[in-house]
Amino acid sequence: xxxxxxxxxxxxxxxxxxxxxxxxxxxxxxxxxxxxxxxxxxxxxxxxxxxxxxxxxxxxxxxxxxxxxxxxxxxxxxxxxxxxxxxxxxxxxxxxxxxxxxxxxxxxxxxxxxxxxxxxxxxxxxxxxxxxxxxxxxxxxxxxxxxxxxxxxxxxxxxxxxxxxxxxxxxxxxxxxxxxxxxxxxxxxxxxxxxxxxxxxxxxxxxxxxxxxxxxxxxxxxxxxxxxxxxxxxxxxxxxxxxxxxxxxxxxxxxxxxxxxxxxxxxxxxxxxxxxxxxxxxxxxxxxxxxxxxxxxxxxxxxxxxxxxxxxxxxxxxxxxxxxxxxxxxxxxxxxxxxxxxxxxxxxxxxxxxxxxxxxxxxxxxxxxxxxxxxxxxxxxxxxxxxxxxxxxxxxxxxxxxxxxxxxxxxxxxxxxxxxxxxxxxxxxxxxxxxxxxxxxxxxxxxxxxxxxxxxxxxxxxxxxxxx
Numbered sequence: 034x035x036x037x038x039x040x041x042x043x044x045x046x047x048x049x050x051x052x053x054x055x056x057x058x059x060x061x062x063x064x065x066x067x068x069x070x071x072x073x074x075x076x077x078x079x080x081x082x083x084x085x086x087x088x089x090x091x092x093x094x095x096x097x098x099x100x101x102x103x104x105x106x107x108x109x110x111x112x113x114x115x116x117x118x119x120x121x122x123x124x125x126x127x128x129x130x131x132x133x134x135x136x137x138x139x140x141x142x143x144x145x146x147x148x149x150x151x152x153x154x155x156x157x158x159x160x161x162x163x164x165x166x167x168x169x170x171x172x173x174x175x176x177x178x179x180x181x182x183x184x185x186x187x188x189x190x191x192x193x194x195x196x197x198x199x200x201x202x203x204x205x206x207x208x209x210x211x212x213x214x215x216x217x218x219x220x221x222x223x224x225x226x227x228x229x230x231x232x233x234x235x236x237x238x239x240x241x242x243x244x245x246x247x248x249x250x251x252x253x254x255x256x257x258x259x260x261x262x263x264x265x266x267x268x269x270x271x272x273x274x275x276x277x278x279x280x281x282x283x284x285x286x287x288x289x290x291x292x293x294x295x296x297x298x299x300x301x302x303x304x305x306x307x308x309x310x311x312x313x314x315x316x317x318x319x320x321x322x323x324x325x326x327x328x329x330x331x332x333x334x335x336x337x338x339x340x341x342x343x344x345x346x347x348x349x350x351x352x353x354x355x356x357x358x359x360x361x362x363x364x365x366x367x368x369x370x371x372x373x374x375x376x377x378x379x380x381x382x383x384x385x386x387x388x389x390x391x392x393x394x395x396x397x398x399x400x401x402x403x404x405x406x407x408x409x410x411x412x413x414x415x416x417x418x419x420x421x422x423x424x425x426x427x428x429x430x431x432x433x434x435x436x437x438x439x440x441x442x443x444x445x446x447x448x449x450x451x452x453x454x455x456x457x458x459x460x461x462x463x464x465x466x467x468x469x470x471x472x473x474x475x476x477x478x479x480x481x482x483x484x485x486x487x488x489x490x491x492x493x494x495x496x497x498x499x500x501x
Contacts, residue, residue: 315365324428345482348411357417412475419470
């Protein structure tokens with residue numbers, strides 16, 4: 034029908050052109066005009082019956098066609114190729130928009146696992162981009178619990194001749210297990226990961242879910258971080274991600290320092306990689322990062338000095354954290370204890386990006402070299418710690434922008450605001466520590482965490498206590 038319509042319209046146009054020419058030359062032959070009008074009309078009707086002209090113009094897909102690269106039957110293969118390509122490219126406004134478009138296309142087709150992976154990656158680059166946070170939360174809230182994932186496999190069919198008894202409707206097993214993980218005693222026994230019984234969920238983030246568990250062997254409470262590697266990585270990346278997970282977790286587990294969380298065990302079960310670590314009481318320092326919740330300056334400087342000392346210890350063991358920020362520092366005021374958490378998580382959960390040299394942490398706290406994909410050393414952690422110190426003293430970040438591109442430019446090129454302009458009550462030494470920690474060049478920063486800790490301790494002695 035489309036072909037006929039195009040031919041008819043072409044013939045009609047020819048007849049009209051002939052008629053107009055003849056009319057101009059000899060006052061014309063009317064029958065040629067009639068044929069032209071008839072063919073034009075027939076062609077227009079034929080094209081209209083083939084739905085719309087716009088639907089059939091070369092270069093425009095039909096209205097019901099899936100978006101380019103997401104054709105039915107080839108969605109998964111094209112998704113992996115397209116997503117892997119986007120992950121390898123340097124973050125920019127265009128890349129963020131492409132990732133967002135990919136995520137929404139997958140979400141519309143109910144490809145929730147793939148959409149979640151895309152939104153998680155996008156959130157690591159720029160958590161404030163459009164409505165990514167809301168979309169990711171919606172998908173995460175709809176995700177099955179650990180118990181549901183474990184029991185998602187279909188039961189084997191009954192053997193031939195087996196009589197399957199009929200039962201009364203009962204509470205679905207998945208729902209019961211979910212309630213058990215949440216602490217619903219009526220649901221029965223809690224579920225396990227390895228030798229650990231999961232009692233309840235205590236945290237959830239872009240990298241996985243944290244549960245309060247109990248080591249059945251020695252009856253000890255532990256925090257268990259479960260990371261669904263099979264969901265985070267494509268089949269081609271999974272083997273590398275799994276090896277990286279155990280390698281990085283083992284390395285972090287060797288860090289024995291009073292200000293670094295202790296890792297007891299790592300494992301994998303039913304596609305879920307998990308880390309069993311020291312269960313910490315207290316609050317994340319992110320709870321004290323707003324202008325109306327700031328801690329007393331002497332306490333802030335003391336806590337950051339402890340963190341710097343712990344980072345110096347880790348760097349001597351060739352371990353770089355890569356994601357230092359207030360949310361990864363746990364402080365218990367009652368026991369006056371501070372612990373750095375999530376060592377190695379930023380690296381082990383983004384194997385696809387580390388192959389190109391880019392290791393994604395939290396953008397606002399990342400060093401210039403980390404954002405640019407250059408080699409990351411302990412100096413990058415000290416830069417992130419400088420950002421953390423600035424935020425805990427002022428209630429605001431030193432580098433802010435509306436877009437990821439703008440933020441990258443701020444961190445790489447624009448000097449941070451003078452601390453004295455925001456906190457004139459603090460001595461100059463605090464400004465000097467922050468200036469050195471936030472130097473654009475790694476060589477201009479503190480040489481070691483211990484050196485930064487010593488400078489902070491010296492400065493703390495010059496600040497009068499609140500009680501005084």
